[in-house]
Amino acid sequence: MRRIVLLCSAGVSTSMLVRKMEAEAARLGYECSVNFFPVAEAAQAADFADAFLLAPQAGHLLAELKVKYPNVSSAVIPQDLYGSADAEKILDLAQKITGDY
Numbered sequence: 001m002r003r004i005v006l007l008c009s010a011g012v013s014t015s016m017l018v019r020k021m022e023a024e025a026a027r028l029g030y031e032c033s034v035n036f037f038p039v040a041e042a043a044q045a046a047d048f049a050d051a052f053l054l055a056p057q058a059g060h061l062l063a064e065l066k067v068k069y070p071n072v073s074s075a076v077i078p079q080d081l082y083g084s085a086d087a088e089k090i091l092d093l094a095q096k097i098t099g100d101y
Contacts, residue, residue: 002032004094005045006077007065008055009038013085020087030091030100046072051094053077073097 004021008014014036021034037045039058042065046052052065052074059076066074075097081089095101 002030002094002098002100003048003050004032004034004053005049005051006034006036006053006055007039007042007045007058007061008036009057013082014055017082017085017087017090020085021091024087024091028091030095032094042069051075051098053090053094056082073099 006014006018018034018036025032025034035045039054039061042052046069049069049072052069052072054062054065054074054076056077056079062074062076065072075093077090077093080086081093
């Protein structure tokens with residue numbers, strides 16, 4: 001089972017996105033867990049994450065996270081996908097960076 005962690009600044013819209021992604025994963029039969037953490041807690045999240053997806057406002061931290069946590073696949077969620085909470089395409093992104101397809 002893949003463990004996907006969304007990293008964000010505040011978390012309000014991200015918590016809604018987590019629920020949508022979980023529903024999409026269930027629809028597809030993709031076994032994963034989706035959680036969110038504030039960027040400041042990335043170290044704790046890295047202990048159990050296979051993938052970090054950063055909210056666009058945290059995108060400037062991508063290079064730093066890739067260096068600190070090389071065993072966690074990381075990407076920034078494109079602004080248009082994040083803004084529309086496009087769970088299907090964001091889940092696709094997670095699958096691509098983890099090599100699940």
